[in-house]
Amino acid sequence: MDFAPTREQEMLRDMVRAFAESELAPNALSFDEKGEFPFEALKKAAKLGLVGIINSKEYGGSDMGHLARMIMIEEISRVYPPLGFYFQTGQIGMYGLQNFGSEEQKKKYLPPLCQGDTVMAWALTEATGGSDASTLQTTAELVGDEYNVNGRKVFITAGETADVVGFVAKAGDGTNLLLVEKGTPGFTTPRREERLGLRSIPVSELAFTNCRIPKENLVGQEGRGVRLALAGIGAVGRPGAAAVSLGIAQGAYEVTLRFAKERNLYGKAIVQLQAVQFALVNMNVETEAARWLCYYTGWLLDQGKSPGEIGPDIARAKLYATDVANKVCLKAAEIMGGYGLSPEYQLVRRLRDALELLPAAGAQDVQRVIIGGAIAR
Ligand SMILES: Cc1cc2nc3c(=O)[nH]c(=O)nc-3n(C[C@H](O)[C@H](O)[C@H](O)COP(=O)(O)OP(=O)(O)OC[C@H]3O[C@@H](n4cnc5c(N)ncnc54)[C@H](O)[C@@H]3O)c2cc1C
Structure with missing residues (x-):
C-alpha cells in the first residue's frame, strides 16, 4: 500500500495552511465572539478552489477529490473549525447537486456556490429525532406543477444564511429531495438556535407554511429523498x-x-x-x-x-x-x-x-x- 500523499496533495496542504495562518488565525477569536458568518473568508477560500473541491471543473469546481478535501478541512479546522464545519455541510449540498441534480440545477447553482458567492444548506433533521429519518413530518404535496410544502426542520447549519437549501419531505408513499431558495414565499428561518460552539456558523430552524416550490426543484428521482x-x-x-x-x-x-x-x-x-x-x-x-x-x-x-x-x-x-x-x-x-x-x-x-x-x-x-x-x- 502506498501511503505517500501525492505532490498535489502536499502542495494543497501547504497552500491551505498558509491561507489559514494568514487569513483565519488572526481573526478566529473575533469571528467567534461576533458570531457572524465569515463571508469574506469563504470568498477567499473559493478563489483558491477550496469550496468546489469535489465538484467538477465543468461547473466551476476544482475536482481535487475526497482525500484532498479531508486534508483541506483538517488544515482549515486546525485554525478555525467553523469554516471547516461549513464545508462539512455546504459541500453535502454541492455533492448532492453534482451527483443527483438535473443539468439545469447544476448549471444554475454550482458555479456561484463554487465561487463563494452563494451559500448552501442541507436539511434532513426534524425535532422528532435526527437519528431516525422515518419520523419526518414535513410534507410536499404535488398540486399541479408545484409542491405545497409544510413542516419544520431543526439544527440546520447555515440555514438562515443559505441562498439555497436542499431538504427532504414526505411525498406520497416516499420522500423527495427538493430545493428551496431564500425568499420563497412561505419559507422562513424563524429562529437561530443558541449554540455553545461553532458560533460563527448559524444553526437555524427552517419553517415551511404552504410554501410553493416548482416541480423542477425536485433533485433526483421521486420517492428517494x-x-x-x-x-x-x-x-x-x-x-x-x-x-x-x-x-x-x-x-x-x-x-x-x-x-x-x-x-x-x-x-x-x-x-x-x-x-x-x-x-x-x-x-x-x-x-x-x-x-x-x-x-x-x-x-x-x-x-x-x-x-x-x-x-x-x-x-x-x-x-x-x-x-x-x-x-x-x-x-x-x-x-x-x-x-x-x-x-x-x-x-x-x-x-x-x-x-x-x-x-x-x-x-x-x-x-x-x-x-x-x-x-x-
Ligand atoms: C452543530 C450541528 C449542526 C447540524 N447541522 C445539521 C444540518 O445542517 N442538517 C441536518 O439535517 N441536521 C443537522 N444537525 C442535526 C444532527 O444531524 C442531529 O443532531 C443528529 O442526527 C442527532 O439527532 P438528534 O440531535 O435529534 O438526536 P437523537 O436522534 O434524538 O438522539 C438522541 C440520543 O439517542 C442516541 N441514539 C439514537 N439512535 C440510536 C440507536 N439506534 N442506538 C443507540 N443510540 C441511539 C443518540 O446517540 C443520542 O445520544 C446538526 C447538529 C449539530 C449539533
Whole structure:
C-alpha cells in the first residue's frame, strides 16, 4: 500500500495552511465572539478552489477529490473549525447537486456556490429525532406543477444564511429531495438556535407554511429523498465532520505543546515534567491515528467506493476523530492550568466546537450502531 500523499496533495496542504495562518488565525477569536458568518473568508477560500473541491471543473469546481478535501478541512479546522464545519455541510449540498441534480440545477447553482458567492444548506433533521429519518413530518404535496410544502426542520447549519437549501419531505408513499431558495414565499428561518460552539456558523430552524416550490426543484428521482440525503451525508457530511474533529485535535495539541514549552515551573519548562510529556504523547498518538482513519476514508471514496459500501469505515473515522478531539481539548485545558480556559489561549473555542461535533453528522452511538452491525454480520 502506498501511503505517500501525492505532490498535489502536499502542495494543497501547504497552500491551505498558509491561507489559514494568514487569513483565519488572526481573526478566529473575533469571528467567534461576533458570531457572524465569515463571508469574506469563504470568498477567499473559493478563489483558491477550496469550496468546489469535489465538484467538477465543468461547473466551476476544482475536482481535487475526497482525500484532498479531508486534508483541506483538517488544515482549515486546525485554525478555525467553523469554516471547516461549513464545508462539512455546504459541500453535502454541492455533492448532492453534482451527483443527483438535473443539468439545469447544476448549471444554475454550482458555479456561484463554487465561487463563494452563494451559500448552501442541507436539511434532513426534524425535532422528532435526527437519528431516525422515518419520523419526518414535513410534507410536499404535488398540486399541479408545484409542491405545497409544510413542516419544520431543526439544527440546520447555515440555514438562515443559505441562498439555497436542499431538504427532504414526505411525498406520497416516499420522500423527495427538493430545493428551496431564500425568499420563497412561505419559507422562513424563524429562529437561530443558541449554540455553545461553532458560533460563527448559524444553526437555524427552517419553517415551511404552504410554501410553493416548482416541480423542477425536485433533485433526483421521486420517492428517494431520504436515501439521497443520507448518501450525501455518508460521502461528504460524515467524512467532513471527521476531518473537522481531526483539525480541532491537531490545533489543540499544538496550542498545548507550545504552552508546555513556554510555561516554567521549578526552574524548567513543564514539557520536561513526565506527566505532561505523557499527556502530550497520548494527544500526539491519538491524533495521528485519527488522521489515518480520516485519510483512509477519503482514499476509499477516491477509489470510487460508495458510502453504502464503506459505511463502517466512514463511521470509524467520525467516531474516533470526534472522541479524540474532545479528549485532546479536555486534557489540554487541564495541562494549561488556569490559562486553559482563558479565551486568549484559543483552547476554549476549540473545546466548544469539539462538543458540537458529537451529535453533528450522526451521533457517536449511531456510528457505533453502524460499526456494530458490520462486525456482528
Ligand atoms: C452543530 C450541528 C449542526 C447540524 N447541522 C445539521 C444540518 O445542517 N442538517 C441536518 O439535517 N441536521 C443537522 N444537525 C442535526 C444532527 O444531524 C442531529 O443532531 C443528529 O442526527 C442527532 O439527532 P438528534 O440531535 O435529534 O438526536 P437523537 O436522534 O434524538 O438522539 C438522541 C440520543 O439517542 C442516541 N441514539 C439514537 N439512535 C440510536 C440507536 N439506534 N442506538 C443507540 N443510540 C441511539 C443518540 O446517540 C443520542 O445520544 C446538526 C447538529 C449539530 C449539533
